[in-house]
Amino acid sequence: MTTSPEIVDLKPTQQLLLELIRRHAPITRAELSKLAGLTPGAITQQCRELLFSGLIIEGEKNMGQRGQPSLPLKLNPGGACSIGISFSAGFIDITLVDFCGKKLFSHSEIHRENQPLDITLTQIKKMVDKTLKKLKLQHARILGIGYAVPGFLKQDGKKRQCVTWLESWRDIDLQMAFEENLPWSAWIENNANASAIGELYSGQWNEYQDITLIELGYGIGAGIIADNKILRGGFKNAGEVGMAFPTGEPRPSYKDLLGAINEAGFEEEKLPELIKNNHPIIETWYKRAQQQVEQTVMGCLAWLDPQLIILGGSMPKLITKRLVQDIELYLDQRLDKERPRVKLTHSNMGAESASWGAAMLPLYQIINA
Template identity: 30%
Template sequence: MVVPSFFEKNNIKQNLLSEKKVLSVVLQRHFVSQPDICRYTDLAQQSVSRIVKGLTDIGAIVGERVSSGRRGQPSISIRVVPEFAYTFGVAIMTDSFSVVLMDFSCQVLEEVHCHEATMDRPRIVAKINEIFENLLSKHQIDANRIVGVGVAISGYSLGGTGMYNPPRALGDWALINLVEVLTTDFGFPVWVENDANAAAVGESLMGAGKTYKDFVYLYLAAGIGGGVIINGELLRGCHGNGGEVGLILPSGMYLEPNLSLLEKTLTRNGVEVDGISDLLSRFDVNWPGVEEWLNKTQESFSLIVSALSAILDPEAIVFGGRIPASLSKKVASRLEIYDDARRASPRPLPQLMSSDLTDGGAIGAAALPLKQHFYPGGVSV
């Protein structure tokens, strides 16, 4: 694992696991006391005090006195310092790309989305670099405070080598070591992940992960993918392709439920859309064709969530990606998770829910460097 230059440039040591556990609790609780940190991490009070002091000294967290409304001295609550570090997130899609700037508290400071007729890599990289420079200047951020760039891309991972096999529209990004190439292109350390896996990581830090430690994220875009979070951590599989839920459906027997099919269905019903990006920018859940798409995909979705429920037994299944929330809520409301309801005492089933995060790929990509170096999973809060 390459250590980002962020640590050396800011004279900061890499965090130990115990320090990461403390940071995870502070991030998820927003304001938290030292006794609560001890309770959530099982670390001794003396260890927590030492870790809190060290993280305060480097500027990662700060303690503030918060009145409880009762008599006596206000208690000290700890929060992360947003300005301590920043990341960029980039999502590479078949017809567009997105860039987000994220601070240390995992808040998105700004998001830029660009629709593109073609996705040739040199031109797109030049545009992304220009956006990076503009965002740093606009938000007055020292480039030395950038931990790195997360990149989310559609396609299969080729064995964890930094190479991906994306859809045909992204041929210029295929079968090359994107980690090495983009690190050189961007001038920052780069993490590359399948878009669904990246979005699942973002959801684990900023969305469903605040409530559920075990969930599956369904990523709806031109195709359908997924990311599996177990005990707060991404389950990548031995080749980096865990969560490829679209492959649950036998080819030719079931329609793949995705936004490409939605686009075709809307067009056939007289709704003029110029690609998925245009569809999403103007989407109306009452358009003619939406109900037809819901009916056509219901069986496919039910098979997918039933298989995930039976094999993984997650607490929740989250619908996200590029699908509008108004549509994903309709999808979730009409699905059936197959169950035998034995003795009128059915097994517990996962909660079906819609993600609150927009553009999950770019947001999840920005979270990748923070997840790696500061915020591990598996901390129950």
């Protein structure tokens, strides 16, 4: 494992150009100049530095225009990579992505409930070392490690009120612990924020700048992207929409769905079959959950006015797809026809959304923060 990580220190102008190239690639220098509001000379100078750094590359010549053919620019997937770590009930997941956000590798291991943090840190170190060796990336440029940790930030802004299976971590400064464990920079977000950043950098939604991801997992949360930036709030806990559905009461979460089928005598392994067959237990749960998600979506529209709402998390895709279809019909009835229409969709990331999103955190921090 490399012990002397290369620090990527970008000027604000270079961050802007990387973000524009990410969203609009392949893009010419002339197009960049217009979008960035910079002179052609400034664009040439900054892009030269980015090319030398290996973060961008030139594509094939554009022969369709008059004059000297232009060389469009795009991010260099091999320019750097980043690592994501996430924690779910009973598991720890690792994902590695390239500089374009493409997944290179993912792996899951058992993680005991309330495992002491020092044991987890050793486990993370071994997982990262094994992953880099497997992919022969021990000496690659690693931008950093993102961590998706479920739980809100406490009043001191350092410790997290982690979920019950990570309860023993609640009085620990996780940022400091993760930073000291490995030689790269570390960034922590909750699952919803990490997943939202993952969607932002997935390449699917480059035309959108205001995105809300509603996570329907073991809990309920929202990751809010406003003007391409994560919206954190005054205490850095924006998006805690699960507060509207207290734990212990019926709520539209994956954990709640599992509880419903368990009460009926079914195990989690039977869930896909029950959903496919529209079992009465599923239908009863779905009818109530749909109304709750509708309330959440309407609140999101009223308060945030996003261009795109994504339903994600560990909820089965058959459920989130159905919710999208039914809530679209609901919005047809509720919204004024003259109002600009939000796009409602479901995430394609599935159960890996938190670790994949966590791997995007270093990209976001380097380019967008």
